[in-house]
Amino acid sequence: MSTTWPYSPGDRGPEPSGASGASEGGVPAGGASGEGVAAPSGAAAPPGGRQVRRLSFDGASGVVPLARDFARQALYAWGWLPAASADQRAAAEDVLLVVSELVTNACLHAEGPDQLWITCDNKVIRIEVADRGTGQPSPRTPHRAGRPGGHGMFIVQRLCLDWGVVRTPGVAGKTVWAELGAPA
Numbered sequence: 001m002s003t004t005w006p007y008s009p010g011d012r013g014p015e016p017s018g019a020s021g022a023s024e025g026g027v028p029a030g031g032a033s034g035e036g037v038a039a040p041s042g043a044a045a046p047p048g049g050r051q052v053r054r055l056s057f058d059g060a061s062g063v064v065p066l067a068r069d070f071a072r073q074a075l076y077a078w079g080w081l082p083a084a085s086a087d088q089r090a091a092a093e094d095v096l097l098v099v100s101e102l103v104t105n106a107c108l109h110a111e112g113p114d115q116l117w118i119t120c121d122n123k124v125i126r127i128e129v130a131d132r133g134t135g136q137p138s139p140r141t142p143h144r145a146g147r148p149g150g151h152g153m154f155i156v157q158r159l160c161l162d163w164g165v166v167r168t169p170g171v172a173g174k175t176v177w178a179e180l181g182a183p184a
Contacts, residue, residue: 050121051078057113067103067116068096071127078120080183091183094159098178099127101152105176106131114173124161125180132173136165 055070057063075081075092083089099116106113110133117128139157140150156163156178163178 050119052120053118055116057115063107063113064100064103067099067113070116071096071099071118074118074120080120080125083183085183088183091180095125095127095180098156098159098180101156102127102129102176102178105129105137105152106133109133109135109137110173120182123182125182126177127180128166128175128177130173130175134173137176 051074053070053074055067057066060066072081075095080088080092080095083092099118103113103116106129110131113129113131115128115130117126117130119126119128137153139154144150153163160178160180163176166175166177167173
């Protein structure tokens with residue numbers, strides 16, 4: 001499912017200025033822009049709360065591996081990794097794959113990504129990639145599994161609970177978002 005909204009459908013709350021992580025209520029959790037926020041090993045999102053991490057790609061090269069490493073660090077901080085079961089490991093790998101696909105699509109079709117947000121509560125992880133592109137991402141139809149290329153949004157559609165695009169009127173670019181369920 002894909003949804004285009006003129007505004008964010010979820011309440012991400014205010015992004016702390018210059019911060020890369022926040023707990024619910026926009027209180028900075030520490031760290032500088034573009035860096036992960038350190039949390040105690042094995043720490044998960046607070047009960048009823050959420051954790052937010054932001055990565056700016058300003059002037060960065062190798063953005064896909066950078067985004068995957070950033071997401072992996074967040075998963076460790078939130079207790080998704082190390083995984084205790086095969087299902088938890090698969091859920092974490094799905095998150096890393098979706099991050100890779102969204103950032104790769106921004107590189108290939110939208111002049112590169114500007115920022116990556118990863119938000120986690122106890123039920124859902126939300127990935128958002130902002131770029132300056134004007135195009136509308138969509139799975140290729142028909143999907144041809146044996147052919148190279150064109151699988152990114154098909155993969156996102158298959159792995160995620162939902163995904164879509166947010167455009168802000170009067171602002172260039174868009175934010176592509178995807179949501180995955182937390183492991184059991």
